[in-house]
Amino acid sequence: MILNTRKRNTTAFTFMAWASFIGAFLAMFIGIYTLEESLSVKGYFAVCALFLTMSAFVLQKVIRDNLEDSYDSRKRNTSAFTFLAWSSFALALLGMFIGIINLEQLLSVKGYYAVTALFLTMSSFVLQKTVRDNNDDAPLQAVEKVTEEL
Numbered sequence: 001m002i003l004n005t006r007k008r009n010t011t012a013f014t015f016m017a018w019a020s021f022i023g024a025f026l027a028m029f030i031g032i033y034t035l036e037e038s039l040s041v042k043g044y045f046a047v048c049a050l051f052l053t054m055s056a057f058v059l060q061k062v063i064r065d066n067l068e069d070s071y072d073s074r075k076r077n078t079s080a081f082t083f084l085a086w087s088s089f090a091l092a093l094l095g096m097f098i099g100i101i102n103l104e105q106l107l108s109v110k111g112y113y114a115v116t117a118l119f120l121t122m123s124s125f126v127l128q129k130t131v132r133d134n135n136d137d138a139p140l141q142a143v144e145k146v147t148e149e150l
Helices: 011-034 039-072 079-102 105-147
Strands: none
Touching: 011 039, 011 105, 039 079, 039 105, 079 105
């Protein structure tokens, strides 16, 4: 009996997902810490960065759940929760970029925060997908290992 137990993410890809997320997160918060602005401005960017990170994780989960649920005719996320995920992500992204546009710094500093915000967003999506894939694949890998031992 041959099972389809292909692991979706290599160890290298999993490492890259974690490393890129940690790198983006550290870059954003080191940048916020070293920003020559008042504490309230730094706080605004910190809250926006955290909101953007969490909303990206939730949105990626909701999108994937809804796609998987359409195959199984089940529904884990209500329409209201799906709307909340999309709207919170849009608000977080909008809030971050409104802050960047209104930041009284050089264009290079604004560019740093814009690129870091996009990197943090992308790495949040990738990390959430990778962690979920690895978690979903773990039982299949265990079955494959037992099958090989037999």
